[in-house]
Each structure stands twice: as C-alpha cells, then as structure tokens.
Amino acid sequence: MNELQVFSELHKFLNGLGSMNYTLAPKSLTLGYKPFSFSGGMPKFATLYGEKRYNCLILHVDPGNQESLKGKMIQKDIQELFHFNIKDMRSFTLKKHEVYVPFEVIHNKDRMEQLKDFVRRQYEIFVSR
Template identity: 55%
Template sequence: MEVAIPESSFAPGYNRLGWRGKRKFATLHGDKKYQYLILHVDPGNPESTKGKTIQKEIQEILKFDIKEMRSFSLKKHEVYIPLECIDSKKNFELLKCFIKKLYEVAYRKVER
C-alpha cells in the first residue's frame, strides 16, 4: 500500500501497488462537516454501479442509512462509510472483515 496525502485537505488515499501499477483502494476523508471512509470499488470507471450494491450491503451490516446521514451526492462506483458508524469493537471487526473480503475479490481479478 502507498499512502498519499493531498496538500489542500486531510484526506489520505491508500493505493495498492502491484506489477500493473497502483490502483486507488480507499480514502479516509476528514473535514469539519463529514468524516468517512471511501472504498473505491471500481476506480477509473465512474459508470460502474458496483459501489451502490456494496453500499447497501455495508449499510445492512453496520445498520446505517447513508442518505439520512449525509447530504452530498454519492458516486455509483464508491462506498461511503461514516466514521461515526464504527463506534464499537464489534462494528470495527465487521468492517475489517468486509474490507478484507472486498480487497481480496477486487485484486484477485486484477492480478490474473
């Protein structure tokens, strides 16, 4: 993994380094209004709807509704997880397992 921190805001990005170059996997966004983790499900493909499907799945696991919590428009190829939803060890462990599974699925396909 490579961490990239932009100069203009606190939003470190996490890129997976591989033999095909780097691919953005996650961004930790923390400004005054909203703090959340963004998982880039299908980076470079803004027309993909994979993020919407996975967004629903993670909302069921962590029991939240992103539309009730956030007022900005969501990209269809990304998954948004508000940091206030990770408020217990149980939710943290659920999220950790979910991210690990998502990472393995996403990058198993890339390496083939």
C-alpha cells in the first residue's frame, strides 16, 4: 500500500468508528478527529498527517495531559507490533501523551487490519473515560 492509500483507508476507518467531527487544516493535508458529543468538549482522538515531514497517524491517548507517559507506553506496544522505531524514522518532537504510526510501516492489508484493531481498542478506551 502506498502512503496515500493508507491515509485514505484510515480516514474512512476513523469516520466509521462513531459519530466524528473532523477538521481539515487550511494549508496542508492534515485531518483531526474528535468524537461527537452532545455535551461538547470531547478532545481530539486522532490526527492524520499527510505532510511529507510527518506522514503518520497520531493517536491522542491522553489529551490535555502533556506530562502523561501513557503515549510512550503505548508507543512501545505499536512499535513492537510493526517492528519500527519512531525516533529512527521521524525527526520531529514526540509528545509523551501521543502515539505515532508512520504510514510506511502499513505496507499491506494484514498490517492495516492489525492497525485498525489497535486503533479500535484505543478508541473504546478513549470514549469510555
């Protein structure tokens, strides 16, 4: 799968998780996803970054808590699952409360399904808080 296919497939998948509000950045291919809530105030769950520098899915596993190490712990799990090291692949600053999955590690349908299962579990945890 090329990176555009991964972006497109993940966009469809994230919208299918539940009622979702998403925003498109004005000058880049960047989409942010917030679960819809009648009470309002739901934080962002995921971001798809299509810019060359990023080209990844970011899961906001503990939004608003920048001191949380939850993202770092989950990052280790996803790196073991897909056999990569984000620090070797990206040079931008990594936040401790986020999880990063570069598009290029999702190079076939099996990996896409594994990623979807992983994201679905994270989404269920996110909305049950």
